[in-house]
Amino acid sequence: MMTRRNPFRPARPAEPAARDGTAPPPLASAGDCGLLLLRLTFGLLMAGHGAQKLFGLFGGRGLTATAKGFEAIGFHPGTLFAVLGGGSEFLGGLGLALGLCTPLAAAALIGVMINAMAAVTGAHGLWEAEGGVEYSVCIAVVALAVAALGPGRLAVDRFLPWGRGGWAEAAFALGLGGIAAAVTLSL
Secondary structure (H helix, E strand, O other), X not given: OOOOOOOOOOOOOOOOOOOOOOOOOOOOOHHHHHHHHHHXXXXXXXXXXXXXXXXXXXXXXXXXXXXXXXXXXXOOOHHHHHHHHHXXXXXXXXXXXXXXXHHHHHHHHHHHHHHHHHHHHXXXXXXXXXXXXXXXXXXXXXXXXXXXXXXXXXXXXXXXOOOOOOHHHHHHHHHHHHHHHHHHHXX
């Protein structure tokens, strides 16, 4: 039986390197470093986006103004939904950056983006220039892809059962994000 290797996940040797002078396996492959770069950039930017909403950092409006914005689009009480949205972006972003609870972090970001698409951008089509869903789709897809691929070997999750990614982790992230969005939108 022939097995196919995922080109985005480094091959893992079945046994440690022999003591016959062969080089030990590298700490991290190019794929692991690429995932780290993606997680750090994407995760920290999302955490910063949440910090703008929650704490008014990085030129953000802060919780009071964000709550008023949520109330203006129909989310009542606005403060609760501002904390949920900003907290999901902040904690989900930090989780992805660290590679910590990756499927849960991805679910938080996916849920917020589904809400953004349904409540704000969905009526404006695809492209961001028209106020559409382009940006939200990109965030949700990147979060889902990281859950599916796994965070790589340079992550806290490396030592945990879900640290390798896979179909179950991707399904968990998409399912939980979808359920959270559905519950939020029904309130």
